[in-house]
Amino acid sequence: MSIILEQLLNGLTIGSFYALIALGYSMVYGVMKLINFAHGDLFALGSYLGYTLLVWSAGAVSQRFGLWGGMAAALLFAFFAVGCVGVLMERVAYRPVQKSGRLPLVVSALGVSIFLENLIMAVWGPRYQAYPASVVPTYTISLGWFHITSMQLFILILSFVLMLILYYVVQKTTFGAAIRATALDKEMATMLGIDVGKITLFIFFLGPALGGMAGVMNGMYYRQISFVMGWNYGLKAFTATILGGIGNIPAAMLGGLLLGLVEMFGAAYISSAWKDVFTFLILILILIFRPTGLIGEKVAEKV
Amino acid sequence: MNKRHKRSQLILGMVIALFLAFPFFSNFYWIDVAFFFGVYALLGLSLNIVLGETGLFDLGHAAFYAIGAYITAILNTLYGIPIVWLIPLSALCAGIFAYIVTSPIIHLRGDYLCIVTIGIGEIVRLALINNPFGLTGGPNGITGIGRPSFGLFAIDTSIRFYFYVWIILAIVILGLVRLQRSRIGRAWNYLREDEIAAEMSGIDVRHFKLLSFVLGAALAGVAGNIYASKLMIVSPDTFTFMESSMLFCIVMLGGLGSIPGSILGAGIITVFPEIFRVVANYRMLFFGGALVLAMIFRPGGLWPRKREIAIPNVRSAEEAEEMIRPVAVDQTRTTAKQSLNGETSSFEKHILVTDKLTMKFGGLVAVKDLDLVVGHGKITSIIGPNGAGKTTVFNVVTGIYKPVSGKVYFEGKDITGFKPHKVASLGIARTFQNIRLFPGLTCVENIMAGLHHRMSSYVFSSIMRTESQILEEKWAIETAMYWLDKTGLAGLSDELAKNLPYGKQKLLELARALSSSPKLLILDEPSSGLNDKETEDLMIFLENLLDEMDLSILLIEHDMNLVMGISHWVVAMDMGIKIAEGRPQDIYNNSRVIEAYLGREE
Amino acid sequence: MSELLVLKDVVVSYGAVTALKGVSIKLNEGQIIAVLGANGAGKSTMLKSISKIVPLKEGKIFYKGKEMASLSAHDLAFQGISHVPEGRRVFPTLTVEENLNLGSYGARKRLLDEEVEETKKWIFELFPVLAERKNQLAGTLSGGEQQMLAIGRGLIAKPTLLLLDEPSLGLAPILVKEIFNAIRKIHEESGTSILLVEQNAKKALAESDYAYILETGKISIEGPASELAGDERVKAAYLGGSAVTKKE
Known part of the structure; x- marks a missing residue:
């Protein structure tokens, strides 16, 4: 029983990373119909930015405001910095290419991805970096046979809160409705007075920002980060997006959490070596049998 | 031939001479770079078939490359089969693999296909790492692969490998250029430009998509073979998503469907990082930036394909006409099922008959119990307000939609549910409401x-x-x-x-x-967007066609002048139901038709 | 009566196709103007040029006496122009109420929340079925209901000028009647000026003050609606090209 519960916790933790990254994929796909291949690298960038803040300056922040203060600073810093990088990316690499069609846009995204990955390597070096143990709390909370690390609890609560806020904003507010409307029909949204350019900007800030924050959480959780981690997490989160249904925000959250669970239980009960193969098999099967994902509407092509 | 042709031949000659002379003026380092240039050119060309010619988003192409390399490695190290014999075998295995894995997903479009191919690429790579049946050697891969040899002449030096790959490449290019300018190449291009128009023109879209994947994979398999024999080792980390994206970039940098473009792209991808080796850590950084810049300033690629058709010297219209003179009307042709409508029985033959045709979208009934009869050698028009279901009738008849119930008979043969390309090959051709050309x-x-x-x-x-x-x-x-x-x-x-x-x-x-x-020509609003003069010309043209060919015409039209002027029979529809049919003048004065157009009187 | 909207020699082209070849129309405040014409005559393009979805190649558009050149498409809702496009274009995965609320998005800075709520109540009175289904996804509505929603979405911004593009398209006669009754009511109760583009000539003429017939990008006939309703040419032009007119 306790093992299952532990797997569940591990699955949810990694699932919440996937979910936070998947949100960015999904939102960007919604407004631009682009699979933003650079998104995974933004996650990695967030991880490194948080690391730098914690290690270089945060000695100071952590000393003054405690461990949790230092973490909060790192998270917020990554959130805003990566968000700004996202906006810059849209302005420089996507907006000028958008009119040329979707294939050039895909290549541009691959270019940004290669650029970011190598930027990280150039700045922080090709070797693994470790979040020092001194900057993250490491105690474990135990309730009888039930154990949870403080980090796990923190990650779960924070991502849950973030998703809840996002869910509320997107599903319950008029601004959120404007975002969804823009994703569905840009021209109609414009006719209703929605500034599509502003919405796009917002999406390209928020998506990367959430990814960057997930990067910091991931670094704190596993403590080890590398410049190539973007590809792997990106690909997984992207699978999660499809699993839920691309372009649909609650679906991305669901897909992320579900994928985390599938992976954990798959690794535990089937085979850890083949778990990623199962992940991609699921992806392919979903696309064959339910291309709109678990939640999603089918749109017929007009002839 | 003309001057331009001579000049391009001269340039080609110079390029070949340069390639021949290159190794004798260079060092081993650059000869190896040139070798990899050749391998990537092969890979680029192989993906160009899929992505460039056919427009299928394949971001997992490294999988096929891997299959070729591993087949070569396994069969050579385990059974000692000579590398050269393994070239066709690698191609075959990669092709078969592509057929098996893409068959179930070939109907997916655009991004979805892209995602699935990424998945396939990753599955193959992960499978190689996991060392199934102890065949792939796990993360370390397979070592000790032999060298290709032709009798006693072994390919074992850098220079020999250089010539080996470029000679193979030259043969491949020749084959691909010919393929590109053939029925096959055109079919790929048609479905890249507009899948529905291609299918409706009689091209078996599924078949040609699969063919494209199989040939592309086979060629990547050949590249895999060459790569394995040069390095003498294969390992899973060569065949990553990054590799697939590089191949994608090669094709896009060069220009979709451009053979010289793909080669140029391969050159850039292999030579660029070497030139920037001085700034070792930053070279890929520059490369990423350069990709973005290339897409901003040259979204169509650096060397896009110029489309030309070699026109035969002798060409006379009469001669051509002779060749395409329509087949004489087959008098024994089965008479179509007689319509239930007595009025139409005056037609001796019906080329097309629909029997209680019904089409629904979700809950919406677009066409209901439609009995339509198109007389042989006649012009039949369907009129009706927007949303009456006219175009839906066309889409059902031509096989784009499958009807919910009812039958479609063409020349007395039940063609209900046939695929559009099958319908087209039986002799039904159509035009679309919003023109669908291959732009x-x-x-x-x-x-x-x-x-x-x-x-x-x-x-x-x-x-x-x-x-x-x-x-x-x-x-x-x-x-x-x-x-x-x-x-x-x-x-x-x-x-x-x-x-x-x-x-x-x-x-x-x-x-x-x-x-x-075609025996039946289906026209969806042929006059929309034409002015009065053009419409009139069109009418004369259509009427002449009927005299010249064994042709029947079914058309949808809003221009009453055209409808009344040339139709032999008019069918009026509203809300998916036939509300009237008859001779043009009768329909023009029919109260129900006027009502449907002008709104019901209270 | 002051001139609310004036189109002067408007030319619009999509690449090789010229959709509008110098169209001039005028709409006074409080009027309902109908623009009739067959498929492909350029009616929708005309409305899209007014709401700046398609750019003008030549000509000018004046709204409340001012040229709109400096405005963006998304500013027009704030200026009081609501466009109910052809084919309804409701957001299928949003609820009916969300769709309605979005209608006031561009106008949120000129309207008080209470005004929006009041207008919403009025819209629910006009189309009670929308009130019943306000929590349903718009994609699950029938064609007629979607049309009502699209009109409601246009009205909630309390527009000065309502652009209606083929509101009767593809609807059963009984629903067509209902929609036209609603249009009349909207005009009577709110005084909104309406530019109505229609295929259904008889209905449209019955509701409007003045009408234009658009044929292949040009205005061919214009006049007070009551006069045009009796005009033989309208029936002919309406049914198709001008050649039928020649016949008679």
Whole structure:
């Protein structure tokens, strides 16, 4: 029983990373119909930015405001910095290419991805970096046979809160409705007075920002980060997006959490070596049998 | 030949001379770079078939490359099969693998296909790491692969490998150029430009998509073989998603569907990082930035394909006409099922009959219990307000939609549920309400789409340029030119369809439909967007066609002048139901029809 | 009566196709103007040029006496122009109420929340079925209901000028009647000026003050609606090209 519960916790933790990254994929796909291949690298960038803040300056922040203060600073810093990088990316690499069609846009995204990955390597070096143990709390909370690390609890609560806020904003507010409307029909949204350019900007800030924050959480959780981690997490989160249904925000959250669970239980009960193969098999099967994902509407092509 | 041709031959000669001389003026380091240039050129060309020619988003192409490399490695190290024999075997295995894995996903479009291919690429890589049956050697891969040799002549030095790969490449390029300018290459381009129009012109879209994947994979398999024998080791980390994206970039950098472009792209990808080796850590950084810049300033690629059709020297319209003279009317043709409607029995033959045809979308009934009869050799028009279900009828008849219930008979044969390309090959051709041409192809190529199903050359005959293939191509071009002249588009043969003004685009679409010598021509609002003069010309043209060919016409039209002027029979629809049918004058004065147009009186 | 909207020699082209070839129309405040014409005559393009979805190649558009050149498409809702496009274009995965609320998005800075709520109540009175289904996804509505929603979405911004593009398209006669009754009511109760583009000539003429007939990008006939309703040419032109007119 306790093992299952532990797997569940591990699955949810990694699932919440996937979910936070998947949100960015999904939102960007919604407004631009682009699979933003650079998104995974933004996650990695967030991880490194948080690391730098914690290690270089945060000695100071952590000393003054405690461990949790230092973490909060790192998270917020990554959130805003990566968000700004996202906006810059849209302005420089996507907006000028958008009119040329979707294939050039895909290549541009691959270019940004290669650029970011190598930027990280150039700045922080090709070797693994470790979040020092001194900057993250490491105690474990135990309730009888039930154990949870403080980090796990923190990650779960924070991502849950973030998703809840996002869910509320997107599903319950008029601004959120404007975002969804823009994703569905840009021209109609414009006719209703929605500034599509502003919405796009917002999406390209928020998506990367959430990814960057997930990067910091991931670094704190596993403590080890590398410049190539973007590809792997990106690909997984992207699978999660499809699993839920691309372009649909609650679906991305669901897909992320579900994928985390599938992976954990798959690794535990089937085979850890083949778990990623199962992940991609699921992806392919979903696309064959339910291309709109678990939640999603089918749109017929007009002839 | 002309001057330009001479000049390009001269340049080609110089390039070949440069390649021959290169190794003798260079060092081993750069000769190896040139070798990898060759391997990536092969890979780029292999993906170009899939992504460039056919427009299928394949971001997992490294999987096929891996299959070729591992087949070579396993069979060579385990059974000692010579590397050279393994070239065709690697191609075959990669091709079969591609057939198996892409068959279930080939119907997916755009991004979805892209995602699935990423998945396939990753599954293959992960499987290689996991060392199934102890065959792949796990993360470390397989070592000790042999070298290719021809008898006693072994390919074992850098210079020999250099010539080995570039000679293979030269042969491949020759084959691909021929393939590109054949029925196969055109079919790929058609479905890249507009899948539905391609299918409706008689091209088996599924078949040609699969063919494209299989050939692309086979060629990547060959590249895998060469790579494995040069390095003498294969390991899973060569065949990553990054590798697939690089191949994707090669094709896009060069220009979609451009053979020289793909080679240039491969050159950039392999040579660029070497030139920037001085700034070791930053070279990929520059490369990423350069990709973005290339897409901003040259989204169509650095060396896009220029579309030209080699027009045979002898070309006379009469000669062509002779060749395409329609088959004599088959008098024994089965008489179509008699309609339930007594009024239409005056037609001796019905080319098309629908029996209680019903089509629904979700809960919406678009067409309900429609009995439609199209007389042989006659013009039948369907009229009705927007949303009456007219175009849906066309889409059901031509196989784009499968009806919920009811039957479609063509020449007495039940064709309900046939795929559009099958319907087209039986002799039904159509035009679309919003013109569906192949915008990036020339006018001649557009028209030749209609001839596709009447031609038979395939991969082998196209690459070998067999006599029958050459004859067939000539026939196709001449026939296409005939229809170009006939529809008043003479002189525009090499113009891209997208550059034509609207009216001419409509004519081109009509020419494409007619080139297939259809028995039934279906026109969806042929006059929309034409002015009065053009509409009148169109009427005369259609009426003349009826005299010249064994043709029946079914059309949807809003222009009452056209409908009343040329139709033999008019069917009025509203809300998916036939509300009246009869001779044009009767319909024009029919109260129910006027009502449907002008709104009901209270 | 002051001039609310004036189109002067408007030319619009999509690449090779010229959709509008110098169209001039005028709409006074409080009027309902109908623009009739067959498919492809350029009616929708005309409305899209007014709401700046398609750019003008030549000509000018004046709204409340001022040229709109400096405005963006998304500013027009704030200026009081609501466009109910052809084919309804409701957001299928949003609820009916969300769709309605979005209608006031562009106008949120000129309207008080209470005004929006009041207008919403009025819209629910006009189309009670929308009130019943306000929590349903718009994609699950029938064609007629979607049309009502699209009109409601246009009205909630309390527009000065309502652009209606083929509101009767593809609807059963009984629903067509209902929609036209609603249009009349909207005009009577709110005084909104309406530019109505229609295929259904008889109905449209019955509701409007003045009408234009658009044929292949040009205005061919214009006049007070009551006069045009009796005009033989309208029936002919309406049914198709001008050639039928020649016949008679």
